[in-house]
Amino acid sequence: MSISVITKHAIEVGDSPKLSIPFKNVLHVENSGSTEGELEISYIASTEGPAKVKKKLIKLKENSSNTTPSDLLKLAYPDSKVSPSILVIYNPKSGQGKSQVHLKEQIEPILKAAKCSYEIVKTTHPKHASEIARELKITKYDIILCASGDGIPHEVINGLYLREDRAAAFSKLVVVQVPCGSGNAMSLSCLGVSGKQCQGWATLEILKGRVVSMDIVAVSKQNVQDVELSFLTSTYGVIVEADETTTWMRRVGQSRFLIGVAAKVFSRAKYPCSVAFQYVTRTKDELKEFYLSHSNDETSRSELTDDDLKLKYPVSFDVKSNANGQNGDEGWEWLDDDLSNNLSIFYAGTMPFISGDTNFFPSAVRNDGCIDISLYDGRVGISATANCLIGLDKGLHAYHDKFPYFKVKAFKLIPDPHGKKSHVAIDGENYECQAFQGEVLSGVLKTVMATGNFNDAGFDQRINSA
Protein backbone atom coordinates (compact mmCIF):
# COMPACT_ATOMS: atom_id res chain seq x y z
CA MET A 1 0.00 0.00 0.00
CA SER A 2 1.38 3.40 -0.99
CA ILE A 3 1.13 6.61 1.00
CA SER A 4 -0.39 9.25 -1.25
CA VAL A 5 -0.99 12.99 -1.37
CA ILE A 6 -3.95 14.78 -2.97
CA THR A 7 -3.20 17.80 -5.14
CA LYS A 8 -5.66 19.90 -7.12
CA HIS A 9 -5.36 17.77 -10.24
CA ALA A 10 -3.98 14.41 -9.22
CA ILE A 11 -3.37 11.72 -6.65
CA GLU A 12 0.38 11.60 -6.12
CA VAL A 13 1.23 8.06 -5.11
CA GLY A 14 4.43 7.75 -3.11
CA ASP A 15 5.77 4.75 -4.97
CA SER A 16 9.21 4.47 -6.37
CA PRO A 17 9.22 5.47 -9.16
CA LYS A 18 6.56 8.06 -8.28
CA LEU A 19 3.09 7.63 -9.82
CA SER A 20 0.79 10.54 -10.53
CA ILE A 21 -2.85 9.65 -11.29
CA PRO A 22 -4.65 12.68 -12.79
CA PHE A 23 -8.24 13.00 -11.52
CA LYS A 24 -9.25 13.11 -15.18
CA ASN A 25 -8.22 9.43 -15.37
CA VAL A 26 -9.76 8.30 -12.07
CA LEU A 27 -12.81 6.10 -12.66
CA HIS A 28 -13.72 5.09 -9.13
CA VAL A 29 -12.62 5.29 -5.51
CA GLU A 30 -13.83 3.16 -2.61
CA ASN A 31 -12.70 1.91 0.77
CA SER A 32 -10.76 -1.28 0.21
CA GLY A 33 -12.62 -2.96 3.07
CA SER A 34 -9.57 -4.81 4.33
CA THR A 35 -7.40 -2.23 6.12
CA GLU A 36 -8.66 0.91 7.81
CA GLY A 37 -7.94 4.04 5.79
CA GLU A 38 -7.02 2.03 2.71
CA LEU A 39 -8.59 3.17 -0.57
CA GLU A 40 -8.86 1.34 -3.85
CA ILE A 41 -8.47 3.59 -6.88
CA SER A 42 -9.57 2.44 -10.35
CA TYR A 43 -8.02 4.55 -13.06
CA ILE A 44 -6.76 4.64 -16.59
CA ALA A 45 -3.02 4.62 -16.94
CA SER A 46 -1.80 7.50 -19.11
CA THR A 47 -0.07 5.53 -21.79
CA GLU A 48 0.09 5.43 -25.55
CA GLY A 49 -2.31 3.07 -27.32
CA PRO A 50 -5.61 1.77 -25.95
CA ALA A 51 -6.88 2.99 -22.57
CA LYS A 52 -6.05 0.38 -19.89
CA VAL A 53 -7.88 0.14 -16.58
CA LYS A 54 -5.67 -0.33 -13.52
CA LYS A 55 -6.25 -0.54 -9.77
CA LYS A 56 -4.13 0.78 -6.94
CA LEU A 57 -4.37 0.51 -3.16
CA ILE A 58 -3.36 3.70 -1.42
CA LYS A 59 -3.42 5.30 1.99
CA LEU A 60 -3.66 9.08 2.26
CA LYS A 61 -1.00 11.01 4.16
CA GLU A 62 -2.06 11.94 7.67
CA ASN A 63 -2.92 15.57 6.88
CA SER A 64 -5.60 14.46 4.37
CA SER A 65 -6.72 11.25 6.04
CA ASN A 66 -10.24 12.69 6.58
CA THR A 67 -10.79 12.77 2.82
CA THR A 68 -13.52 10.30 1.88
CA PRO A 69 -14.04 8.33 -1.36
CA SER A 70 -16.95 10.63 -2.18
CA ASP A 71 -14.66 13.72 -1.79
CA LEU A 72 -12.28 12.15 -4.29
CA LEU A 73 -15.11 11.26 -6.67
CA LYS A 74 -16.17 14.91 -6.69
CA LEU A 75 -12.66 15.79 -7.85
CA ALA A 76 -12.72 12.99 -10.40
CA TYR A 77 -16.09 13.99 -11.85
CA PRO A 78 -16.27 17.80 -11.54
CA ASP A 79 -18.57 18.24 -14.55
CA SER A 80 -20.53 15.02 -14.75
CA LYS A 81 -22.63 12.48 -12.90
CA VAL A 82 -20.79 9.69 -11.09
CA SER A 83 -21.76 6.17 -12.30
CA PRO A 84 -24.49 7.12 -14.81
CA SER A 85 -27.00 4.63 -16.15
CA ILE A 86 -26.17 3.79 -19.76
CA LEU A 87 -27.86 2.00 -22.63
CA VAL A 88 -25.15 0.80 -25.01
CA ILE A 89 -26.34 0.19 -28.57
CA TYR A 90 -23.77 -1.42 -30.84
CA ASN A 91 -23.96 -2.14 -34.54
CA PRO A 92 -22.07 -5.34 -35.39
CA LYS A 93 -21.86 -4.18 -39.02
CA SER A 94 -20.30 -0.77 -38.32
CA GLY A 95 -17.04 0.02 -40.09
CA GLN A 96 -14.92 -3.10 -40.34
CA GLY A 97 -17.27 -5.08 -38.11
CA LYS A 98 -15.20 -4.73 -34.94
CA SER A 99 -17.62 -2.88 -32.68
CA GLN A 100 -18.24 -5.98 -30.53
CA VAL A 101 -14.49 -6.39 -29.99
CA HIS A 102 -14.13 -2.69 -29.11
CA LEU A 103 -17.06 -3.04 -26.74
CA LYS A 104 -15.61 -6.06 -24.89
CA GLU A 105 -12.00 -4.92 -24.84
CA GLN A 106 -12.17 -1.17 -24.49
CA ILE A 107 -15.61 0.17 -23.59
CA GLU A 108 -17.02 -2.32 -21.04
CA PRO A 109 -13.91 -2.48 -18.81
CA ILE A 110 -14.19 1.28 -18.30
CA LEU A 111 -17.95 1.25 -17.65
CA LYS A 112 -17.44 -1.58 -15.14
CA ALA A 113 -14.53 0.11 -13.38
CA ALA A 114 -16.54 3.36 -13.18
CA LYS A 115 -19.42 1.38 -11.58
CA CYS A 116 -21.89 2.48 -14.25
CA SER A 117 -25.07 0.49 -14.54
CA TYR A 118 -25.35 -0.46 -18.17
CA GLU A 119 -27.26 -2.64 -20.59
CA ILE A 120 -26.05 -3.70 -24.01
CA VAL A 121 -28.24 -4.12 -27.09
CA LYS A 122 -26.99 -5.29 -30.49
CA THR A 123 -28.72 -3.93 -33.58
CA THR A 124 -29.93 -6.74 -35.82
CA HIS A 125 -31.20 -4.72 -38.79
CA PRO A 126 -31.24 -1.21 -40.26
CA LYS A 127 -33.48 1.18 -38.26
CA HIS A 128 -33.34 -1.13 -35.22
CA ALA A 129 -31.72 1.64 -33.16
CA SER A 130 -34.64 3.89 -34.08
CA GLU A 131 -37.11 1.27 -32.80
CA ILE A 132 -35.13 0.90 -29.57
CA ALA A 133 -35.09 4.67 -29.00
CA ARG A 134 -38.78 4.90 -29.74
CA GLU A 135 -39.70 2.27 -27.16
CA LEU A 136 -37.18 2.59 -24.32
CA LYS A 137 -38.13 3.77 -20.85
CA ILE A 138 -36.62 7.22 -20.57
CA THR A 139 -36.47 7.24 -16.77
CA LYS A 140 -34.20 4.19 -16.86
CA TYR A 141 -31.17 5.75 -18.55
CA ASP A 142 -29.01 8.87 -18.45
CA ILE A 143 -26.99 8.15 -21.57
CA ILE A 144 -27.51 6.30 -24.85
CA LEU A 145 -24.04 5.28 -25.98
CA CYS A 146 -23.80 4.30 -29.63
CA ALA A 147 -20.82 2.05 -30.32
CA SER A 148 -21.03 2.56 -34.04
CA GLY A 149 -20.59 4.98 -36.91
CA ASP A 150 -22.76 8.08 -37.29
CA GLY A 151 -25.69 6.02 -38.57
CA ILE A 152 -26.76 4.74 -35.14
CA PRO A 153 -26.91 8.12 -33.32
CA HIS A 154 -28.83 9.37 -36.36
CA GLU A 155 -31.35 6.55 -35.91
CA VAL A 156 -31.54 7.06 -32.14
CA ILE A 157 -32.29 10.77 -32.51
CA ASN A 158 -34.97 10.04 -35.08
CA GLY A 159 -36.45 7.30 -32.90
CA LEU A 160 -36.71 9.75 -29.99
CA TYR A 161 -38.41 12.26 -32.30
CA LEU A 162 -41.14 9.73 -33.15
CA ARG A 163 -42.15 9.33 -29.49
CA GLU A 164 -45.27 10.96 -28.13
CA ASP A 165 -43.23 12.19 -25.15
CA ARG A 166 -40.40 13.40 -27.37
CA ALA A 167 -39.84 16.68 -25.52
CA ALA A 168 -39.33 14.71 -22.28
CA ALA A 169 -37.10 12.19 -24.08
CA PHE A 170 -34.84 14.89 -25.56
CA SER A 171 -34.78 16.70 -22.20
CA LYS A 172 -33.66 13.60 -20.31
CA LEU A 173 -31.46 11.50 -22.57
CA VAL A 174 -27.89 12.22 -23.59
CA VAL A 175 -26.85 10.72 -26.94
CA VAL A 176 -23.15 10.00 -27.51
CA GLN A 177 -20.97 8.01 -29.88
CA VAL A 178 -17.92 5.84 -29.35
CA PRO A 179 -16.23 5.64 -32.76
CA CYS A 180 -16.61 2.16 -34.24
CA GLY A 181 -17.79 3.00 -37.77
CA SER A 182 -16.38 4.24 -41.04
CA GLY A 183 -17.85 7.71 -40.38
CA ASN A 184 -17.37 8.96 -36.80
CA ALA A 185 -17.96 12.68 -37.11
CA MET A 186 -19.87 12.89 -33.84
CA SER A 187 -17.08 11.59 -31.60
CA LEU A 188 -14.44 13.63 -33.42
CA SER A 189 -16.47 16.85 -33.28
CA CYS A 190 -17.79 16.41 -29.73
CA LEU A 191 -15.16 14.39 -27.88
CA GLY A 192 -12.10 15.24 -29.97
CA VAL A 193 -11.33 11.55 -30.25
CA SER A 194 -10.62 9.53 -33.39
CA GLY A 195 -8.22 6.92 -34.75
CA LYS A 196 -7.39 3.33 -34.00
CA GLN A 197 -7.72 1.97 -30.46
CA CYS A 198 -9.42 5.17 -29.29
CA GLN A 199 -12.68 3.61 -28.08
CA GLY A 200 -11.61 3.47 -24.42
CA TRP A 201 -10.47 7.09 -24.52
CA ALA A 202 -13.79 8.12 -26.08
CA THR A 203 -15.61 6.29 -23.26
CA LEU A 204 -13.51 8.16 -20.69
CA GLU A 205 -14.38 11.51 -22.34
CA ILE A 206 -18.07 10.56 -22.24
CA LEU A 207 -17.89 9.87 -18.49
CA LYS A 208 -15.87 13.02 -17.77
CA GLY A 209 -17.07 15.57 -20.32
CA ARG A 210 -19.85 18.11 -19.94
CA VAL A 211 -23.45 17.41 -20.89
CA VAL A 212 -24.46 20.24 -23.21
CA SER A 213 -27.23 20.91 -25.69
CA MET A 214 -26.63 21.33 -29.40
CA ASP A 215 -28.58 22.47 -32.44
CA ILE A 216 -29.89 19.94 -34.92
CA VAL A 217 -31.81 20.31 -38.18
CA ALA A 218 -35.32 19.13 -39.06
CA VAL A 219 -35.39 18.17 -42.73
CA SER A 220 -38.58 17.79 -44.80
CA LYS A 221 -38.26 15.99 -48.13
CA GLN A 222 -40.70 16.31 -51.00
CA ASN A 223 -41.26 12.56 -51.57
CA VAL A 224 -41.03 11.37 -47.96
CA GLN A 225 -43.81 12.04 -45.52
CA ASP A 226 -41.92 12.11 -42.22
CA VAL A 227 -39.60 14.86 -41.02
CA GLU A 228 -36.06 13.58 -40.52
CA LEU A 229 -33.69 14.99 -37.92
CA SER A 230 -30.10 15.61 -38.93
CA PHE A 231 -27.29 16.20 -36.44
CA LEU A 232 -24.56 16.31 -39.05
CA THR A 233 -25.10 17.26 -42.72
CA SER A 234 -27.63 17.68 -45.52
CA THR A 235 -26.15 17.74 -48.99
CA TYR A 236 -26.86 17.87 -52.71
CA GLY A 237 -24.49 17.69 -55.67
CA VAL A 238 -20.83 16.70 -55.80
CA ILE A 239 -20.45 15.55 -52.19
CA VAL A 240 -23.20 12.94 -52.33
CA GLU A 241 -22.44 11.92 -55.92
CA ALA A 242 -18.74 11.51 -55.09
CA ASP A 243 -19.73 9.20 -52.25
CA GLU A 244 -22.07 7.17 -54.50
CA THR A 245 -19.54 6.76 -57.30
CA THR A 246 -16.62 5.76 -55.05
CA THR A 247 -18.38 3.13 -52.93
CA TRP A 248 -16.18 0.51 -54.64
CA MET A 249 -13.12 2.28 -53.13
CA ARG A 250 -14.19 1.72 -49.50
CA ARG A 251 -10.88 0.05 -48.62
CA VAL A 252 -9.01 3.26 -49.45
CA GLY A 253 -10.54 4.72 -46.27
CA GLN A 254 -11.19 8.41 -45.69
CA SER A 255 -9.21 9.63 -48.71
CA ARG A 256 -11.91 7.99 -50.85
CA PHE A 257 -14.07 11.03 -50.12
CA LEU A 258 -11.44 13.55 -51.22
CA ILE A 259 -10.55 11.57 -54.35
CA GLY A 260 -14.24 11.37 -55.31
CA VAL A 261 -14.89 15.06 -54.66
CA ALA A 262 -11.75 16.14 -56.54
CA ALA A 263 -12.67 13.99 -59.57
CA LYS A 264 -16.19 15.47 -59.71
CA VAL A 265 -15.10 19.05 -59.10
CA PHE A 266 -12.35 18.95 -61.72
CA SER A 267 -14.81 17.47 -64.23
CA ARG A 268 -16.90 20.63 -63.60
CA ALA A 269 -19.99 18.68 -62.55
CA LYS A 270 -22.90 21.08 -61.89
CA TYR A 271 -26.28 20.36 -60.36
CA PRO A 272 -28.58 23.31 -61.17
CA CYS A 273 -31.30 24.03 -58.63
CA SER A 274 -33.19 26.84 -56.89
CA VAL A 275 -32.00 27.51 -53.35
CA ALA A 276 -33.48 29.81 -50.71
CA PHE A 277 -32.26 30.75 -47.24
CA GLN A 278 -33.33 32.44 -44.04
CA TYR A 279 -30.01 34.24 -43.70
CA VAL A 280 -28.26 35.06 -40.43
CA THR A 281 -24.88 36.08 -41.89
CA ARG A 282 -23.96 36.89 -45.49
CA THR A 283 -20.38 38.21 -45.66
CA LYS A 284 -17.19 36.71 -44.22
CA ASP A 285 -16.95 39.67 -41.83
CA GLU A 286 -20.47 39.03 -40.53
CA LEU A 287 -19.60 35.36 -40.14
CA LYS A 288 -16.52 36.20 -38.11
CA GLU A 289 -18.37 38.68 -35.92
CA PHE A 290 -21.24 36.25 -35.33
CA TYR A 291 -18.84 33.42 -34.53
CA LEU A 292 -16.85 35.48 -32.05
CA SER A 293 -19.96 36.61 -30.20
CA HIS A 294 -21.47 33.09 -29.96
CA SER A 295 -18.62 30.60 -29.78
CA ASN A 296 -18.07 30.89 -26.03
CA ASP A 297 -21.71 30.83 -25.01
CA GLU A 298 -21.78 28.34 -22.14
CA THR A 299 -25.54 28.06 -21.85
CA SER A 300 -27.42 24.84 -22.45
CA ARG A 301 -31.13 24.17 -22.62
CA SER A 302 -32.59 21.95 -19.95
CA GLU A 303 -36.33 21.28 -20.15
CA LEU A 304 -37.77 21.29 -23.66
CA THR A 305 -41.41 21.69 -24.63
CA ASP A 306 -43.25 20.30 -27.67
CA ASP A 307 -43.00 23.77 -29.23
CA ASP A 308 -39.19 23.52 -29.26
CA LEU A 309 -39.49 20.51 -31.54
CA LYS A 310 -42.12 21.95 -33.89
CA LEU A 311 -41.31 23.31 -37.35
CA LYS A 312 -41.49 27.09 -37.56
CA TYR A 313 -41.23 27.57 -41.33
CA PRO A 314 -44.10 26.29 -43.51
CA VAL A 315 -42.79 23.62 -45.87
CA SER A 316 -43.20 24.60 -49.51
CA PHE A 317 -41.38 23.44 -52.61
CA ASP A 318 -42.92 25.88 -55.07
CA VAL A 319 -40.34 28.43 -56.18
CA LYS A 320 -42.84 31.08 -57.29
CA SER A 321 -45.18 30.95 -54.32
CA ASN A 322 -42.32 31.64 -51.94
CA ALA A 323 -40.85 34.57 -53.82
CA ASN A 324 -40.99 37.94 -52.05
CA GLY A 325 -42.35 36.53 -48.84
CA GLN A 326 -45.81 35.54 -50.00
CA ASN A 327 -47.97 32.90 -48.28
CA GLY A 328 -46.50 33.50 -44.83
CA ASP A 329 -43.03 32.57 -46.04
CA GLU A 330 -41.42 35.87 -45.07
CA GLY A 331 -37.70 36.05 -44.88
CA TRP A 332 -36.83 33.55 -47.60
CA GLU A 333 -34.31 34.86 -50.09
CA TRP A 334 -33.45 33.02 -53.26
CA LEU A 335 -29.87 32.54 -54.27
CA ASP A 336 -28.81 34.33 -57.48
CA ASP A 337 -29.71 32.29 -60.56
CA ASP A 338 -26.14 32.78 -61.76
CA LEU A 339 -24.83 30.77 -58.84
CA SER A 340 -27.67 28.30 -58.36
CA ASN A 341 -27.62 27.32 -62.06
CA ASN A 342 -23.92 26.51 -61.71
CA LEU A 343 -23.97 24.96 -58.24
CA SER A 344 -21.63 22.02 -57.70
CA ILE A 345 -21.96 21.56 -53.95
CA PHE A 346 -24.74 22.40 -51.52
CA TYR A 347 -23.61 21.41 -48.04
CA ALA A 348 -25.44 22.25 -44.80
CA GLY A 349 -23.90 21.20 -41.48
CA THR A 350 -24.03 21.58 -37.72
CA MET A 351 -20.72 19.99 -36.63
CA PRO A 352 -17.21 21.10 -37.63
CA PHE A 353 -15.63 17.77 -38.59
CA ILE A 354 -17.47 15.52 -40.99
CA SER A 355 -14.67 12.96 -41.05
CA GLY A 356 -11.13 12.54 -39.72
CA ASP A 357 -9.38 14.80 -42.19
CA THR A 358 -12.27 16.99 -43.29
CA ASN A 359 -13.09 20.14 -41.39
CA PHE A 360 -15.96 21.27 -43.59
CA PHE A 361 -17.81 23.50 -41.12
CA PRO A 362 -15.04 25.16 -39.08
CA SER A 363 -17.32 27.90 -37.73
CA ALA A 364 -20.02 25.53 -36.45
CA VAL A 365 -21.02 26.47 -32.90
CA ARG A 366 -23.00 23.95 -30.88
CA ASN A 367 -25.76 26.32 -29.74
CA ASP A 368 -25.78 29.39 -32.02
CA GLY A 369 -29.23 28.52 -33.43
CA CYS A 370 -27.77 28.33 -36.95
CA ILE A 371 -26.95 25.92 -39.75
CA ASP A 372 -23.62 26.50 -41.51
CA ILE A 373 -23.87 26.53 -45.30
CA SER A 374 -20.99 25.84 -47.66
CA LEU A 375 -21.56 26.25 -51.42
CA TYR A 376 -19.28 25.56 -54.32
CA ASP A 377 -19.65 27.41 -57.60
CA GLY A 378 -18.82 25.07 -60.51
CA ARG A 379 -17.28 27.97 -62.47
CA VAL A 380 -14.47 28.61 -59.97
CA GLY A 381 -10.96 28.13 -61.40
CA ILE A 382 -8.88 25.00 -60.93
CA SER A 383 -6.18 26.56 -58.74
CA ALA A 384 -8.61 28.06 -56.16
CA THR A 385 -10.44 24.73 -56.10
CA ALA A 386 -7.23 22.76 -55.59
CA ASN A 387 -6.19 25.09 -52.75
CA CYS A 388 -9.47 24.56 -50.98
CA LEU A 389 -9.50 20.80 -51.41
CA ILE A 390 -5.96 20.57 -50.07
CA GLY A 391 -6.93 22.82 -47.15
CA LEU A 392 -10.10 20.91 -46.19
CA ASP A 393 -8.39 19.54 -43.07
CA LYS A 394 -8.02 23.15 -41.90
CA GLY A 395 -11.39 24.30 -43.26
CA LEU A 396 -9.70 26.92 -45.45
CA HIS A 397 -12.62 27.08 -47.93
CA ALA A 398 -14.65 28.95 -45.29
CA TYR A 399 -12.32 31.95 -45.55
CA HIS A 400 -11.93 31.96 -49.32
CA ASP A 401 -13.65 34.81 -51.21
CA LYS A 402 -14.69 32.52 -54.03
CA PHE A 403 -16.49 30.03 -51.77
CA PRO A 404 -19.81 31.17 -50.28
CA TYR A 405 -19.95 30.17 -46.60
CA PHE A 406 -22.53 31.61 -44.23
CA LYS A 407 -25.06 30.90 -41.48
CA VAL A 408 -28.82 30.49 -41.84
CA LYS A 409 -31.86 29.54 -39.76
CA ALA A 410 -33.35 27.51 -42.62
CA PHE A 411 -32.74 26.45 -46.19
CA LYS A 412 -34.64 24.92 -49.08
CA LEU A 413 -33.36 23.38 -52.29
CA ILE A 414 -35.45 22.55 -55.34
CA PRO A 415 -33.61 20.64 -58.10
CA ASP A 416 -33.95 22.04 -61.62
CA PRO A 417 -36.18 19.49 -63.43
CA HIS A 418 -34.17 20.00 -66.65
CA GLY A 419 -30.63 19.93 -65.16
CA LYS A 420 -28.23 17.21 -64.02
CA LYS A 421 -29.73 15.45 -60.99
CA SER A 422 -28.13 14.52 -57.69
CA HIS A 423 -29.15 12.28 -54.85
CA VAL A 424 -29.95 13.99 -51.55
CA ALA A 425 -28.02 12.84 -48.46
CA ILE A 426 -29.05 13.46 -44.86
CA ASP A 427 -26.38 12.49 -42.29
CA GLY A 428 -24.82 10.29 -44.97
CA GLU A 429 -28.02 8.42 -45.84
CA ASN A 430 -28.90 8.76 -49.52
CA TYR A 431 -32.31 9.48 -51.05
CA GLU A 432 -33.48 9.89 -54.63
CA CYS A 433 -33.30 13.38 -56.15
CA GLN A 434 -36.03 15.59 -54.69
CA ALA A 435 -36.66 19.00 -53.15
CA PHE A 436 -35.86 19.34 -49.45
CA GLN A 437 -36.13 21.99 -46.75
CA GLY A 438 -34.35 22.18 -43.41
CA GLU A 439 -34.61 24.39 -40.34
CA VAL A 440 -32.64 24.54 -37.16
CA LEU A 441 -34.10 23.14 -33.93
CA SER A 442 -32.13 25.14 -31.47
CA GLY A 443 -30.36 23.32 -28.63
CA VAL A 444 -32.60 20.25 -28.60
CA LEU A 445 -30.01 17.47 -28.60
CA LYS A 446 -28.21 16.65 -25.36
CA THR A 447 -24.76 15.22 -25.84
CA VAL A 448 -21.35 15.25 -24.15
CA MET A 449 -18.56 17.54 -25.26
CA ALA A 450 -15.10 17.09 -23.79
CA THR A 451 -14.52 20.84 -23.45
CA GLY A 452 -18.16 21.93 -23.27
CA ASN A 453 -17.91 23.01 -26.91
CA PHE A 454 -17.03 21.41 -30.21
CA ASN A 455 -13.51 20.17 -30.74
CA ASP A 456 -11.66 23.32 -31.80
CA ALA A 457 -11.63 23.62 -35.58
CA GLY A 458 -9.29 26.65 -35.47
CA PHE A 459 -11.76 29.12 -36.99
CA ASP A 460 -10.92 32.18 -34.90
CA GLN A 461 -7.15 31.72 -35.16
CA ARG A 462 -7.18 31.45 -38.92
CA ILE A 463 -9.82 33.95 -39.96
CA ASN A 464 -7.57 36.90 -39.10
CA SER A 465 -4.76 35.70 -41.29
CA ALA A 466 -6.94 34.51 -44.18
Ligand SMILES: Nc1ncnc2c1ncn2[C@@H]1O[C@H](COP(=O)(O)OP(=O)(O)OP(=O)(O)O)[C@@H](O)[C@H]1O
Ligand atom coordinates in the same frame (compact mmCIF):
# COMPACT_ATOMS: atom_id res chain seq x y z
N1 LIG B 1 -27.32 -5.80 -37.88
C1 LIG B 1 -27.28 -4.93 -38.90
N2 LIG B 1 -27.14 -5.39 -40.19
C2 LIG B 1 -27.05 -4.53 -41.22
N3 LIG B 1 -27.13 -3.19 -41.10
C3 LIG B 1 -27.29 -2.69 -39.87
C4 LIG B 1 -27.36 -3.52 -38.70
N4 LIG B 1 -27.50 -2.76 -37.62
C5 LIG B 1 -27.53 -1.47 -38.07
N5 LIG B 1 -27.41 -1.44 -39.41
C6 LIG B 1 -27.34 -0.24 -40.31
O1 LIG B 1 -25.98 0.08 -40.56
C7 LIG B 1 -25.93 1.46 -40.92
C8 LIG B 1 -24.54 2.02 -40.81
O2 LIG B 1 -24.14 1.95 -39.50
P1 LIG B 1 -22.96 2.81 -38.82
O3 LIG B 1 -23.11 4.24 -39.10
O4 LIG B 1 -22.90 2.34 -37.43
O5 LIG B 1 -21.64 2.26 -39.54
P2 LIG B 1 -20.69 2.90 -40.63
O6 LIG B 1 -19.74 1.83 -41.03
O7 LIG B 1 -20.06 4.17 -40.16
O8 LIG B 1 -21.71 3.23 -41.76
P3 LIG B 1 -21.56 3.46 -43.31
O9 LIG B 1 -21.57 2.07 -43.89
O10 LIG B 1 -22.81 4.23 -43.62
O11 LIG B 1 -20.30 4.20 -43.55
C9 LIG B 1 -26.94 2.11 -40.01
O12 LIG B 1 -27.56 3.19 -40.64
C10 LIG B 1 -27.94 0.98 -39.70
O13 LIG B 1 -29.19 1.18 -40.30
